[in-house]
Amino acid sequence: MNRDAPVVAAAAVAKEYRTAGDTVHALRGVSLTVEAGRMVSVVGPSGCGKSTLLHLLGGVDLPTAGTVTLLGRPTHALRDAELARMRLAHVGFIFQRFFLLPMLTAEENVMLPMLEAGVPAAARRARAAALLERMGLAGRAGHRPGQLSGGEMQRVAIARSLANRPALLLADEPTGELDDATGREIVRLLRDATQDGCAVVVVTHNAELAALADLRLRMRNGVVV
């Protein structure tokens, strides 16, 4: 992958939410470009629009104004199903709450995006085993989320996000529920992902994680400051 090619770009992106009798301006004209193999951190106080920006970059939401271009395609021009297929093939999400399916084992959680993408069973198992090995969880493949620690669950979530070899990895407070030591381990894994050419955008309160990024953005009241 060309390391200078933009994986995702936001141009003057704005997002408004209408509540009863009120309009919340979550983002006000944010612009951002993330190339392959680069890591961008987004920091700022709660409610400043970090997560909203992440959702727009990943195509799970559409901007009220401005354009998000994901792998050369403006997200607002894609139908919902096309966007979903694009996320499946090219975007990996890591959530603060992990969102592992509790009835599946670690291996099955990792295989889930590949199963949905139609990857053959043998290839799924091999890829899941390799990812869990890389995350240091080879011995925990058969365990369910309830049997894992918070750090282990987040590592399973990272493995899941990398399952379909995404071009863009989006992490929303990935260390938010972890202790410092575990958080550092997660930071290292995210940094490793860029070595494979993956563009990484991390929303975080973790200064150590933010400092490791190639580009650090600070947001306040819906704008980059």
Next chain:
Amino acid sequence: MASLVFLAGRTLGRSRARTALVLLGLAVTGALLLDMTMLAHGLETSLGAVLGRIGFAIRVLPKGSLPFAGDEEIPGADELAAAIARQPGVTAAVPVAATNVYVAHGGARFPSFVLAVPGGGTGAYALLEGKDLPADPAADGAGMPAVVINPLMARQNGVRVGDTVVLSAVPSRGLAPLAAPRAFRVAGIADFYVDLAAQRSLSIATADLRALQGRETGAASMILVRLSDPARAGTLTRWIAAHDPRVDALSSADFLARLATRLTYFNQFSLILGSLSVAVSFLLITAIVTLSVAERLGEIAMLRAVGFTRARIAALVVLEGAVLGMASVPGTFVLGLVIARYLDAILRQAPGLPLDLHFFVLTPAAAARTVALLTATGAVAGVYPAAVASRTAVAATLHAEVLS
């Protein structure tokens, strides 16, 4: 599809106690559905099996009647039977008369149903022990006429092959003169196919019955017709109808159809109760799947973020409903069959029912209909929660989950 089936199956196993309770509830409503499906055509199916066992393809009856349902007879039945026997493909045309007689044996006197046939070998009953009636009773020089009895009479009244019983007619036709009682030799014991519970039955030659009754021969309650090729039944019934307008010629299918018109209340009863059970199953599955979706909105938003389309999420939830419906099938059949057996035993205590008839009959069609209805009900019940799940706003839900 593989991922959806995998996820739907695993979701069911997520809250095992809750799933078990729902499946138990569905088994109860499903059992009612199965029983009503079995009841809807049970009598027809059961009678169809009996008719198949007897082996006569056509029954010729007095117009508008059912077999042995009254005193109607076909005058000149012997001539009609002879005419039918001459038709192509007819291997036997047996005029039979049915009425009741009194039997005296060993100091006891009891009533019995009598099926009078021209002679032995007609196939109107199946011989179990001893010998049949003579093929030509008029030419039989044994002296005492023969009688074949059913196993109940043998068991309850101690009548054995070789015993002598005395038969006397029951006055059933006004002032018709009755002949004197006559002694008969018990030649054999036979299965009469459609015996009622606690019914004693016997068979004698038609000429002997008429002699007992003091009546001329020639009339019969019914003519049983056997064909070399049952597929010719339609052609022959049309010929008989054209040949003698006083009678109805019914193939086994026609006969069952005529019976069905008199059993519409069973269909209505089963339709109403079956519909209620489907409705309860629908509401149960809708409620539980909707509740499950509400609990999993965060996970559903995650699946959408990972790349599941709205349609796939909807399909997943509909599949969960269908899987619930399908998973209830084993419990439905176990419970349904136990209840059906119990209810069948109660209903069969009603007077006037042949022993081999059942109200609740499990046929492949009834089983397939029940499985299909349960599965379809589950799938349709999943539509509303599927709509809720597929409309989940991904970003807002993920945000709300973090805040919660």
